[in-house]
Amino acid sequence: MELSGSVAAESLPSTSLVMVSAINKRFGGVRALRDVDLQVRAGEVHALLGENGAGKSTLIKILSGVHSLDSGTIEIAGIPVEFDSPAKSREAGIAVVYQDLSLVESLSVADNLLLGREPRTAFGFVRKRALMVRAEAFLKELGIPLDTRATVGSLPFAYRQMTEIAKALMGEVRLLILDEPTSSLTSDEVRILFDAIGKATRRGVGVIYVTHRLNEVFEISQRVTVLRDGANAGTFITAETDMKRLVNAIVGSDRSVLTGSRTEPAVKRELDPSPVLSLSNVSNDRLRAVDLSVRKGEIHGLAGLIGSGRTEILETVFGLRPLESGAIEIEGRRWLPAGPADAIEQGVALVPEDRHVQGLVLDHSIERNVTLPRIPHFSRWGWMQQRAAARRAESAVARLSVKAQGASSLVRTLSGGNQQKVVFGKWNDPRPRVLLLDEPTVGVDVGAREEIYAVIRNAARDGSGVLVVSSDLVELIELCDRISVIVNGRVARTLVRGEIDDAEELHHLLQIYQASGLSTSQELSA
Amino acid sequence: MTELTAPNVVASSTRSDRRRRIVQNLLRGERPYMLYIAFVILLVVFSLSSPWFLSVDNFLNIGRQTTLVSIIAVGMTFIIIARQIDLSVASTLALSGMAAALAMSQINNSWIVGAVAGLGTGALVGLINGILTTQLSIPSFLVTLGSLSMARGLAMMVTNTKPVIITNETYFAIFGEGTFLGVPVPIAWTLAAMIVGILLLHYNVFGRRIYAVGGNPTAALYSGINTKRITTAAFVLTGTLAGLAALVLSARSHAARPDVVQGMELDVIAAVILGGCSLFGGRGYILGTLFGSLIIGTLNNGLVLLGVSSPMQLVIKGAIIVAAVAFTKR
Numbered sequence: 109m110e111l112s113g114s115v116a117a118e119s120l121p122s123t124s125l126v127m128v129s130a131i132n133k134r135f136g137g138v139r140a141l142r143d144v145d146l147q148v149r150a151g152e153v154h155a156l157l158g159e160n161g162a163g164k165s166t167l168i169k170i171l172s173g174v175h176s177l178d179s180g181t182i183e184i185a186g187i188p189v190e191f192d193s194p195a196k197s198r199e200a201g202i203a204v205v206y207q208d209l210s211l212v213e214s215l216s217v218a219d220n221l222l223l224g225r226e227p228r229t230a231f232g233f234v235r236k237r238a239l240m241v242r243a244e245a246f247l248k249e250l251g252i253p254l255d256t257r258a259t260v261g262s263l264p265f266a267y268r269q270m271t272e273i274a275k276a277l278m279g280e281v282r283l284l285i286l287d288e289p290t291s292s293l294t295s296d297e298v299r300i301l302f303d304a305i306g307k308a309t310r311r312g313v314g315v316i317y318v319t320h321r322l323n324e325v326f327e328i329s330q331r332v333t334v335l336r337d338g339a340n341a342g343t344f345i346t347a348e349t350d351m352k353r354l355v356n357a358i359v360g361s362d363r364s365v366l367t368g369s370r371t372e373p374a375v376k377r378e379l380d381p382s383p384v385l386s387l388s389n390v391s392n393d394r395l396r397a398v399d400l401s402v403r404k405g406e407i408h409g410l411a412g413l414i415g416s417g418r419t420e421i422l423e424t425v426f427g428l429r430p431l432e433s434g435a436i437e438i439e440g441r442r443w444l445p446a447g448p449a450d451a452i453e454q455g456v457a458l459v460p461e462d463r464h465v466q467g468l469v470l471d472h473s474i475e476r477n478v479t480l481p482r483i484p485h486f487s488r489w490g491w492m493q494q495r496a497a498a499r500r501a502e503s504a505v506a507r508l509s510v511k512a513q514g515a516s517s518l519v520r521t522l523s524g525g526n527q528q529k530v531v532f533g534k535w536n537d538p539r540p541r542v543l544l545l546d547e548p549t550v551g552v553d554v555g556a557r558e559e560i561y562a563v564i565r566n567a568a569r570d571g572s573g574v575l576v577v578s579s580d581l582v583e584l585i586e587l588c589d590r591i592s593v594i595v596n597g598r599v600a601r602t603l604v605r606g607e608i609d610d611a612e613e614l615h616h617l618l619q620i621y622q623a624s625g626l627s628t629s630q631e632l633s634a
Numbered sequence: 635m636t637e638l639t640a641p642n643v644v645a646s647s648t649r650s651d652r653r654r655r656i657v658q659n660l661l662r663g664e665r666p667y668m669l670y671i672a673f674v675i676l677l678v679v680f681s682l683s684s685p686w687f688l689s690v691d692n693f694l695n696i697g698r699q700t701t702l703v704s705i706i707a708v709g710m711t712f713i714i715i716a717r718q719i720d721l722s723v724a725s726t727l728a729l730s731g732m733a734a735a736l737a738m739s740q741i742n743n744s745w746i747v748g749a750v751a752g753l754g755t756g757a758l759v760g761l762i763n764g765i766l767t768t769q770l771s772i773p774s775f776l777v778t779l780g781s782l783s784m785a786r787g788l789a790m791m792v793t794n795t796k797p798v799i800i801t802n803e804t805y806f807a808i809f810g811e812g813t814f815l816g817v818p819v820p821i822a823w824t825l826a827a828m829i830v831g832i833l834l835l836h837y838n839v840f841g842r843r844i845y846a847v848g849g850n851p852t853a854a855l856y857s858g859i860n861t862k863r864i865t866t867a868a869f870v871l872t873g874t875l876a877g878l879a880a881l882v883l884s885a886r887s888h889a890a891r892p893d894v895v896q897g898m899e900l901d902v903i904a905a906v907i908l909g910g911c912s913l914f915g916g917r918g919y920i921l922g923t924l925f926g927s928l929i930i931g932t933l934n935n936g937l938v939l940l941g942v943s944s945p946m947q948l949v950i951k952g953a954i955i956v957a958a959v960a961f962t963k964r
Contacts, residue, residue: 428856449858458856466856469849471916480846480857487839494837534857 124183125150125314126171126202126283131180133166140166142339143180148283148314153305155325155346156318157358158335159553161523164318167335168285171316172204173197184282201282205272205289213261217254218243221275247274250307253300264414266297273304277313284308285316288551290324294413294579295615302328320553322351323582323611334358358554382440384573385425385456385542389434394420396597397434402542402573407564409584410577411618412594418577419461421594422544425575426458427451438541452481455541459531459548461577467531470520474512475501477519478533504533508563525556532563543567545576549583561587581611581618595621669910669925672958676929680936687939694818700931701820702727702879702895704924707905708831709872711923714906715835716848716868717915718774722763723876724898725785728891730755731880732789735798735890738805745805752884753877759785760873764866774869782899789892797891800884810885820882827875831920834871844868849916904955905930929958 124147133141141163148154158164169175171182173191182189184200191197211220218240219226227238243256252274260268269289276284286305290298305315305328317329325332326346334341334357341357383401390398394417402408410418423429425436427445436443438454445451451458460466468477478501479486486497501515508529512522519530528548535543548564549557564587568574578584584591585608592602600621608614681688706723713720734752741747763781767774806812807819814822835841843864846854854861884890907913908929909922933954937947 426856447858447860448856449860452858460856465850466852469846469853469916472845472849476842476845479842480854480859483839483842483859490839492837492839492842 124148125152125185127181127183127186128167128171129181129183131167131170131182132178133170133175134178140338141170141177142337144335144338144340146316146333146343148316150282150312150314151309152331153309153315153317153329155329155332156316156335157320157322157325157332157354158341159358159555162335162358163338164335165287166338168204168287168316168318171197171202171283171285173202198279201280202285203276203279203281203283204285204287205269205276206287211260211268211271211275213259215260216256217258217260217263217271218256220260220271221246221256221278223275225278246278250274250277250304252304252307266293266300266414269293270300270304273301273308277308281308281313283314283316285318287318288320289317290319290321295581295618296413298324320551320557321580322354322554325354326351355554383437384439385575386437387421387425387434388437390421390424390431390436391434392420392424392430392432394429394597395424398597398599400575400592400599400602402575404571404573405568406589407568407574407576407587409588409591410575410594411581411584411591411614413618414579416594417597418594419546420597422458422546422575422577425451425542426456426544455538456544457481457535457540457542458544459528459535459546461546461550463527463531467534468519468527471518473501473516473518474505474510474522474530474533475515477530478504478515481534500537501533504530504536507536508533509559523553523556525552525560528552528556528560529563532560539567539570540572543572543574545574545578547578547580548576549578549580581614585609585611585614593618593621669908669922669929669958673925673929673932676932676936680932680939684936684939687936692935692939694821696928696931696935697821697824698818699935700927701824701882703898703901703905703930704824704927705827705875705879705882706872706898706902707909707923707927708827708920709868709875710902710906711831711909711911711918711920712835712844712868713774713872714848714903714911714913715915715918716844716865717851718767718865718868719778719903720760720763720774720869720872721778721899722759722781722785723872723902724895725782725789726756726759726873726876727880727883727898728894729759729785729789729880730877731884731890731894732792732798732892734877734881735800735884736792738800738802739798743802745802745808748800748802748805749809749881752881753874756873756875756877756880757870758873759876760870761866763873764869767869768862768865786892786896793892795892797889799889801888805881806885806888808885809881810887820886823878823882827878828920828924831923835920840864840867845916847915901927901930908955908958930955 126146126148128144128146131141131144132139144163144167146154146156146167156164156167166175170177170191173194173196176192182191189200191200212223215223221243222239227235227242229235240256247254247256252270254267254270254274260271263271273284273286273289289301293301305317309315319325329346331343332346332349332354333343334354336358344353344357382404384404386401387398390400398417398421400408400421410421412418420429424431425445427447427450431444436445438456443454445454445456448458464470469480475498479497486493486500498515504510505512505515510522510526510529510533512526519527522530545564549560552560564574564576576584576587589605590602591608591614593600601617608617686692706727710720710723730752733755734748737751738744738748759781763774763778766772766777800806809819809823812819817825835844843854843859846857846859847861847864851861880890883894905927906918906923907926909919909924909926911918911922930951933951934947937950942950
């Protein structure tokens with residue numbers, strides 16, 4: 109990482125840019141924040157950690173003027189401030205980049221950057237060229253590699269996020285708040301993002317960085333504050349703490365913590381050698397002769413950059429993408445997926461990448477969601493057997509320990525981790541022969557993540573073949589028996605557990621293959 | 635803070651929770667309780683201000699007047715829950731009526747032929763609407779805006795805008811003027827459509843899928859649901875019900891006319907939205923729709939009895955619809 113911690117630390121002024129003292133906030137009977145303190149210095153990246161519901165979002169919403177505070181004070185550069193609207197907070201120099209982006213997809217990057225403050229002629233018309241020039245100059249200064257003319261809707265997700273951050277830095281910004289900015293970025297895109305953050309801090313901007321990914325905390329932040337149950341659970345200097353101490357602060361010392369493979373020795377399991385799913389020479393518009401097999405009880409990872417074809421492999425097996433040539437076999441029998449319904453009939457299940465868009469009907473109950481893929485199983489002659497459906501949903505809630513009042517709770521009211529468990533619940537019973545997982549723990553907090561890992565391991569132990577796509581290389585190494593590296597729509601290499609047990613190593617490998625893959629694709633186009 | 639609102643929305647067995655839930659439902663229009671209250675208020679106001687309002691005859695009158703809207707609104711409920719819209723229903727009704735009357739006049743003067751022709755024409759228009767919407771991915775607003783015009787044009791073309799007289803007495807009795815168990819048949823048909831709608835939407839596999847398709851089409855697709863087929867089926871259902879409404883109307887007036895019920899699609903949509911359906915899909919109840927259309931019918935009837943001028947009736951009706959939706963939306 110080019111952004112060296114020590115350089116940034118030297119240039120830190122000792123006074124606080126933002127000082128939050130003894131903030132309290134109630135929602136009805138619930139105390140969302142209790143005497144919370146937070147100090148952010150100019151030029152500092154201050155990580156903010158905590159499980160979902162720990163109070164991070166509430167704190168951010170208070171700083172951004174969305175919520176008012178019940179008691180406590182906020183000072184910016186020593187001057188007390190009060191925000192009764194987001195506009196006031198923005199005026200005071202606080203900019204927030206939310207997970208849900210606030211860009212107009214049909215406009216260009218430049219239009220978005222200067223939205224609402226376009227350079228105008230005397231008659232109120234937009235000066236298009238001046239707008240482009242200003243946007244370009246600004247991006248150049250920040251060193252963000254974006255094409256100002258590109259339509260935002262056509263950009264990959266990481267670049268939209270970059271646009272969002274650039275937009276936030278357009279005005280007079282003193283404090284930049286990033287809410288889980290990397291949850292859907294690949295590791296290379298994370299580098300680009302970190303560079304951009306580094307450039308902002310060098311200009312003296314303070315950054316609050318909310319994340320669930322602890323390794324990022326060590327990479328980018330100078331200090332860390334942990335919230336638990338709405339109260340401070342400690343502030344640490346990053347260089348003087350370690351992963352274990354942070355996890356303990358996040359979940360509380362009274363809860364036993366599974367931190368995964370580091371503490372739990374990786375069990376070498378004897379795998380059934382017969383493949384439950386095999387792809388040979390599978391090709392279509394995004395895949396080029398993919399050869400892959402998943403054995404009964406195996407967890408098989410797919411590593412690669414966004415756009416490498418990882419997700420497309422899952423989509424092809426699930427019948428969402430046509431197979432142009434090659435063959436798919438399920439338990440040795442050749443099968444041509446006709447569509448999701450056909451795939452489900454064959455015992456193939458997919459936990460998709462975006463649970464809000466692809467996985468769940470948010471305004472419906474857990475029961476409705478869980479029974480969705482198997483409606484015919486809960487009906488006779490076309491009529492719903494409501495009681496069977498309700499029983500099935502209750503049992504899924506219990507088995508996956510979804511934290512909800514019952515199966516009739518609306519999915520929208522659940523936390524990210526519990527929503528993801530509901531998506532798993534759709535495919536829990538009967539056990540799928542092939543379980544396809546796309547980024548199974550995105551936006552899921554530390555505790556729920558371990559529970560989801562347990563669900564995945566159980567599925568494999570019960571005999572499902574699991575194929576999992578993840579941008580989190582630590583996760584892949586922790587979970588998988590084998591990992592296939594996907595580059596430009598083909599399998600570049602398959603690693604067996606033990607060959608690589610370090611995410612950094614895997615990341616280097618990905619980059620090497622990506623570089624060589626790029627050269628072959630250039631040859632092809634030439 | 636989504637986590638914090640969770641306990642309020644959830645079903646629970648304690649009494650205070652249940653009470654709170656009902657109050658919340660009243661306010662948010664989750665179930666159309668507010669609508670029932672609005673309906674009762676409307677009844678009270680009209681009863682107090684007009685001596686003719688509160689009578690069995692007048693209520694049967696309201697029932698008869700709302701028949702067409704209510705029957706079609708059952709289908710429209712499915713369509714709106716599935717995130718679609720059908721603007722063509724009034725034209726479909728006109729075309730189906732013409733088809734029924736012409737078929738009877740050509741083939742044996744048989745009421746069965748008429749019924750099949752009427753329902754079949756409605757179903758066919760619905761099928762075309764559904765296929766164009768799902769296969770060509772044209773928004774249903776545009777597809778049905780087109781078929782609104784085309785179906786009306788066809789209805790007028792077949793006889794060069796002349797009405798077709800119907801003479802079959804059995805047809806009148808079954809669809810227009812008879813009674814079934816003491817209930818006038820138009821009202822009986824409305825109740826039948828409602829019951830079928832309730833069964834299909836709330837107790838059948840089809841209803842589950844309609845809700846899922848409207849609640850989140852992508853998630854429905856990823857759960858193995860054939861979203862195109864389900865959406866098309868909703869259009870076919872609505873077209874068929876428009877055909878049924880055509881039979882009722884033509885049997886009552888002893889003729890089919892190509893220029894009937896122009897603009898009725900708006901009353902149908904208003905009834906469904908008043909009934910608590912979300913225009914964004916995934917939410918709605920047949921019973922709500924029934925009350926929605928009863929409110930519109932009662933308004934029409936009550937305002938006439940009060941001697942309100944017809945332009946003023948339009949203004950009041952529109953204002954009440956907007957106010958009711960503003961009040962019941964979440």
